[in-house]
């Protein structure tokens with residue numbers, strides 16, 4: 035992989051930060067930048083990005099969803115690739131933008147072109163860039179939750195596990211039912227809190243039963259949900275986005291952990 | 301049946317707190333998914349079969365009028381009758397008229413969701429005819445005056461002791477005065493009681509898993525054999541089927557059966573697969589004197605050619621609900637009408653109106669497990685989203701949701717303003733999180749913080765930090 039990147043111009047990657055990473059966990063964005071740059075990409079972060087439009091789209095508000103999709107398309111269509119540290123937002127752009135423009139051929143064509151070059155971070159590293167290993171160390175047992183959109187819309191299953199296997203001192207312990215939804219579901223978790231709570235309680239039980247020291251996943255929404263539940267239950271499990279571990283940037287406090295006084299990310 | 305779909309949220313809450321129900325639901329989760337997975341693992345061509353099944357049903361739906369007419373002609377050719385019912389009321393009336401024409405007093409019934417859909421039992425009872433459910437699960441819930449909570453395992457919400465109580469309360473007159481709890485004994489008890497009903501019924505009513513256009517036959521799959529007794533012993537056999545049950549040929553039935561039984565119970569084939577075509581012929585040893593097929597539309601023809609057409613491919617295998625984390629948490633009754641789980645969340649708004657069922661398509665995380673396991677490749681999440689779109693277009697969504705969305709969209713469409721708001725939000729939440737790094741109680745987000753902490757943001761937003769870093773570099 036290094037061969038191609040050294041003799042051809044670097045692929046220009048537009049990082050779709052995602053609204054949750056932007057606000058809650060910038061470390062994930064910086065970890066994504068590092069992983070992409072280490073793999074030979076030139077990374078840019080368009081300032082015009084806000085959100086992929088999923089809240090509108092999943093609430094049946096097609097007009098606003100289209101409006102936001104058009105903005106994302108305009109902001110990102112000049113890049114060689116668009117990469118998001120999220121299977122959920124990546125899945126929206128890749129799988130849902132084109133049909134969103136049914137009946138609008140001009141925008142649909144642009145949505146399709148964007149869809150074709152949009153990827154979730156980890157699968158982009160492995161499937162497009164051919165990254166086979168990362169240089170990182172994480173001395174802990176970890177368990178990995180398969181977030182729904184990444185798993186079922188983008189086929190992300192083996193890719194994160196393959197890269198995690200190359201992290202020094204990391205020991206992966208699969209939990210039971212890692213493919214079952216954690217109950218986040220965007221607005222679902224506030225519209226149906228009791229149901230969401232049941233789902234995340236079961237998830238938390240499986241996570242704890244795995245006896246792993248760290249929970250990883252590729253979507254911040256799910257991670258906030260699971261971290262919030264584990265911490266409410268007093269479980270001593272660290273929760274991180276997989277990009278932090280793969281990039282060797284797991285020195286910031288884990289999600290929802292107290293600040294140790296050091297700057298969160300510099 | 302009273303519709304309670306719009307109180308889904310409180311129904312679900314009650315279900316979560318119902319200890320007996322929760323015990324029973326554990327069995328469901330432990331049973332169906334594993335059996336299905338094992339059966340499919342043994343059939344390498346399952347995915348090809350699925351694609352073929354989908355294409356076949358699509359073909360039928362494209363030519364539904366043709367296959368319906370063909371089926372009708374074949375039924376008549378064999379001495380049967382076909383009755384067309386536009387809606388539930390017409391279907392009920394047709395059944396009642398047939399029952400009255402033979403002065404029926406007792407009707408035995410095989411399992412039929414269409415019967416539930418049209419509310420047949422209550423209607424017959426109100427007109428002095430006694431319906432007796434003969435499927436064991438259906439029989440149990442009939443004794444308890446309940447409705448099915450699952451489309452193939454109607455009493456899955458019950459535990460053995462509840463069944464024992466129901467039998468003990470009702471079987472005294474048949475000579476069973478002891479309370480049995482042992483499964484075999486319970487089964488035996490039901491069998492003996494039901495046998496008397498079979499022999500004294502005037503009409504037998506069954507559903508249909510498929511209607512074969514080529515031969516005019518209807519097909520049911522059962523594991524108890526009650527369907528056969530229901531349709532053979534009484535003088536009159538009535539089949540309730542919805543119009544999308546058509547399949548072109550017998551061979552097609554074979555393909556769909558392979559999908560159905562594996563997806564449903566993980567069986568390669570059910571214990572009984574029964575084909576019925578026409579009334580008893582002179583050379584037949586048994587069979588009914590009259591053979592009636594009631595074909596119910598009830599809004600289905602309106603789905604053909606629209607964004608919900610794919611739903612008409614459903615073969616009622618129940619895999620979607622068996623794998624649904626929401627169904628698994630609350631069972632079927634919380635859905636508030638006949639069809640529960642993901643397939644119900646798509647079908648119910650069509651059959652009873654989105655205004656009476658808008659909660660259902662919303663109560664999903666779109667995790668996609670239902671679509672993943674559906675043998676007919678029905679895009680259930682996509683269609684739930686379509687219902688949300690209809691709800692939004694018709695201004696049925698709650699005011700709070702609409703307000704929140706438009707406020708959010710206002711910022712999301714103005715990147716500069718959005719960055720300021722995001723920066724402020726991150727700062728504020730960070731402050732609220734304090735030293736602990738998480739928030740235990742957040743007004744306006746009580747749905748979240750009632751059950752879990754909210755991890756606090758790290759500090760500045762990514763965009764703020766990025767601008768500072770890269771801006772300084774260049």
Ligand code: SF4
Nearest residue numbers: 614615617618620674
């Ligand atoms: S929607 Fe699919 S999985 Fe659900 S019952 Fe119908 S055929 Fe089975």
